[in-house]
Amino acid sequence: MEALRVFTLGDVKHSAGLELEALPNYLRAVELDPNFAMAHARLGAVYGNLGQPQMSEHYRQRAFELRDRASEREKLYIMSHYYADAGQLDKGITALEMYKQTYPRDSIPSNNLSSIYLQLGQFENAMQNARLSIDTDPSSVSGYENLAAAYMGLGRLDEAKATLNQAFQHNLNLPILHIQLATLAWDQGEEATMEKELQLAAAEFNGEYSVLGFRAGLAGARGQLKQARDFIHRANEAAIRLNLKESVPLMLAQQADLEALVGNRTRAVTWASEALKLSNSPLVETSAAFALAIAGEEKRALSLSRDVSRRRPNDTMAQFVDVPLIRTLIELQHSETAKAIDLLDTAAVYGRANSGVGYTRGWTYLKAKQGAEAAQEFQKILDRKGWYGVDVLVPLSRLGLARAYALQGDNAKSRVAYQDFFASWKDADPDVPILRQAKAEYEKVK
Structure with missing residues (x-):
């Protein structure tokens, strides 16, 4: 009973978008009851939302192994997350559609379908499912986040802004929503509004980490590489303070990509190598491989792409976007443009x-x-x-x-x-x- 009590407390926080705050409750629940399938599943979802893929996979796998101990609705939740969060998007969509049809008053399946369709660039489908999620649960933070993102993908920026303001009217005052408004302001050249939203985001609990990540990206987009490097270091320090250790190598690898794209090849190789020293997760290997391929380190890039392909055989994005993209970049080093265009055909569908x-x-x-x-x-x-x-x-x-x-x-x-x-x-x-x-x-x- 105590495990269920702390799990329920975690759910209240998770539903409000307070992922970091929910973590201790879910961890305590699995400590009290190691066979608590849904607590493992929630940990998988929360760690995934926090950008900690290896921790997420660990708990998703354990939840899947324990699914026979769960109710029918919980089994659908566990299976849909198991497939979708592991990158098996077709299976994830199938499981979520079954979940949505079986439990039409549950906002989770439509919300998670929206997330998948955003990954695939199917913005109309993402919009429809996000709307359904909000209609089912007007307090769904990620519902508003996904709907705003879908409108942004469709170029309907005023509707994206209105959606985010609607979330604030429901007292859903979270950093991610302010950062989405900052992104819209940046796109429309409204610097003062962008800064205002970033300050509001930073003022929220644990908002500084997300804002530092945004500022690193902003500096990169402005060609301010020195500032970008500084913000990456500061964001990494914030991630370590929050115990989000998997974020550190991923941000290093992303900085390597930036350095490679603007022609700083030596720096790109250095950043990629530092990232790979800290982690061999498929996401880090993929991002590092992009940088290494652009920088001319084709043997290392090809080796990493093969490793990702071997470890993620059923991952839609890995197999049809990331690995072909790495190999395309390698072909371009040899001016093999016909081969490169052929490799990109499949990626264009999914990417x-x-x-x-x-x-x-x-x-x-x-x-x-x-x-x-x-x-x-x-x-x-x-x-x-x-x-x-x-x-x-x-x-x-x-x-x-x-x-x-x-x-x-x-x-x-x-x-x-x-x-x-x-x-x-x-x-x-x-x-x-x-x-x-x-x-x-x-x-x-x-």
């Missing part, structure tokens, strides 16, 4: 929400001297910048567009696109290699 897929397609077409096709890919990213938010690939797509127009011989459009890139990077560090290269290119189309 609609992934800026890296579109950017790499654009980059590949540039190398293949197919300017019109490259321009189309870069423009798609710019058209959906509200979804991508503080992503360095948004300003880099402006540069890609400039290069694509130059390839087509349209110097007038190329000049405008270069100027747009320079404007977005007006405060960038002057020594960033890709910026220096862009300025040299611009002289040729003036």
